[in-house]
Amino acid sequence: MNVRSICLAVLFCSDRTGYDIRKISTEGIFSFFIEASYGSIYPALNKLEEEGLVTCRHEALEGKPARKIYSITDDGRAAFASELFLPHRQDIFRSEFLLIAIFSRLVGPDVISSAIHRQIEFSKQELDQISSCGDSDEDTCDGEWSQEMTDLDRQAAQWAQNYGLYCVQASIDYLNEHGGDLIEIARKGHVGFNKSSELQ
Amino acid sequence: MNVRSICLAVLFCSDRTGYDIRKISTEGIFSFFIEASYGSIYPALNKLEEEGLVTCRHEALEGKPARKIYSITDDGRAAFASELFLPHRQDIFRSEFLLIAIFSRLVGPDVISSAIHRQIEFSKQELDQISSCGDSDEDTCDGEWSQEMTDLDRQAAQWAQNYGLYCVQASIDYLNEHGGDLIEIARKGHVGFNKSSELQ
DNA sequence: AGGAGCATGTAAGCTGTTACATGATTTC
């Protein structure tokens, strides 16, 4: 998964500006694939245009800033599809929280406790984010995607959302049920390296 | 989380070679934080040595290849600890599988079906990997970590493992229970872009 | 004899981020 693919994926669903793509890839369901910044999206779109996988039309509506709206071409669709047919790679999961958890004894019960709360907060935010993506037409694969099929596409997107929701909820459940145990471990073993003075 | 921190984290637990660190960060619990390759670990260790955060001793046992065993210094411990005290960042989750899921209609039921199986396979592998890390002394925070406390450290590591196990199991459950629905969506909506001929 | 695993390292290059630079419009 790279910025290229995410651009094609978003454009597969409907025409977009670079700004849109960045927003969708950061806030929408597509944030499960990559989070791209402007610095990578704009150059990627230019390259994609050179290669004929997307086209671009300038739109200068009055009362709006000028924008460049990109559309995917047939070649682009084919290129994207052929990527999807390849066996997919394993999910990537990275957690700073778990690193702190492992070093519970070192950081002590207070730090662990606030880390757990922070982690639960993050998870709840994610829950909100996942449920809300798809609420507005802007965030989903609606738009120009062959009219009669949008309902099934929405169902697929919904399925993916539910998968995300289910996994995040599981993590919250574990944290709520067993967070206390970790704080207890930290309490029993805390032996110094007290950095409270350096906390800010 | 960068390679630097992961080196310090591993060395905090016990003395290691660059080779060890790479293995632990790829296969052990530490793979939840980053997966580093030799090309990043060796230069990182050199830099850390320059900065006095780790020291290195050469060991040339006969009947063994020469190895450079790194140890963390007090400065290194302090540097690592102060990182742990900082508010942690949100977990990162990236899934190619979910991208395919969203485009179910495009790839069709067969591809989705095998993607789901692949995903379940990956998750089971992860389950094995998580349960097995800590079996051998090599993979955990044992070693020189202040003897009388290793039990609590093990408990913290165990807690983190259980967290991982719980989340991965949730994902498998969802896949088993609802995978069929997605295949059904793909079946109903499949409309071409059939790349089976290109699948080889 | 060959393969797997142990062990270290470098160089080229890819990919992406951060920070900057700019400016219009909309909302409070």
Place this chain on the structure above:
DNA sequence: GAAATCATGTAACAGCTTACATGCTCCT
């Protein structure tokens, strides 16, 4: 009038991967 949001882009740099290069030991 300030702040947020829309909108596009570049340049420097960070960070990591891949591929290469080397060589030893242990097991079968």
